[in-house]
Amino acid sequence: MPEGPSILFLKNKLQRFKGKTVSEASGYVEMDKSEIVNLKLIDIETYGKNLLFVFKDFFVSVHLGLFGSMLVNKRKKVNASFALHFGESEINFYVAKTKFYKGKPNDHFNFKTDVLKPEFDEDFVLNELQTNQGDKMIGDVLMDQNIFAGVGNIIRIESLYHAKIHPDSLVKSIPEKKLIFLLKMVVDYSEEFLNLLKTDKVKETAMIYGKMICPKDKSELFIEELGKIKRKTYVCLKCQKLYK
């Protein structure tokens, strides 16, 4: 269930745990959890689709993959893959992967690429696209977490539709103005996605993701796996231009 906005949404629910001390860390993930116990949770951050629990000299990332979920002060019947306990309270993760990092998030992640962060740097990403990604298809590049951290299948499909660009368009063939507009659409839609989560209306309000017909010209959508990425892609062949 997680693209970047979903992770940020979860992070926002955890603010009250900031500054609290971990009484127990559990779960079946193999990562060594003993180092976390009795430490104060300094901060909770996100990078793309990763939730980051920051301690003094290290941090732990939690990734939900496709099936993962999080519960606060509730449990499922199955065992948690990772859990942080704070006395009576607890945060439980299911089917989540964790990773232990030394240092600070900034040492490992470039926040300029996180589409939901104030640090997102449009010029940096534009330069990366034009300099190193020119021969690739934009639909593939949008899913590259090193360039568009937090973007998932829904955001890429909706953003390309809003920008009127066909996902198989070569990056180098897309006019710069259109690329800049696409970046804006990605950021704008990611923020809207976050808002839509509050009322659980992401899929309902999507323009073409999960739909059959283009809302604008009522033509049938083209739905297939496009590019090199094995993900279902929705395209309106009339509204979205292919730059070759």
Next chain:
DNA sequence: GGGAATGTTCACTA
């Protein structure tokens, strides 16, 4: 009940 899904990694093959 079955298929598909907002994701990524890793084993395996050519």
Next chain:
DNA sequence: CTAGTGAACATTCC
């Protein structure tokens, strides 16, 4: 060595 493929994941939703 590289690139592609497919499975796996204590799942969940229609």
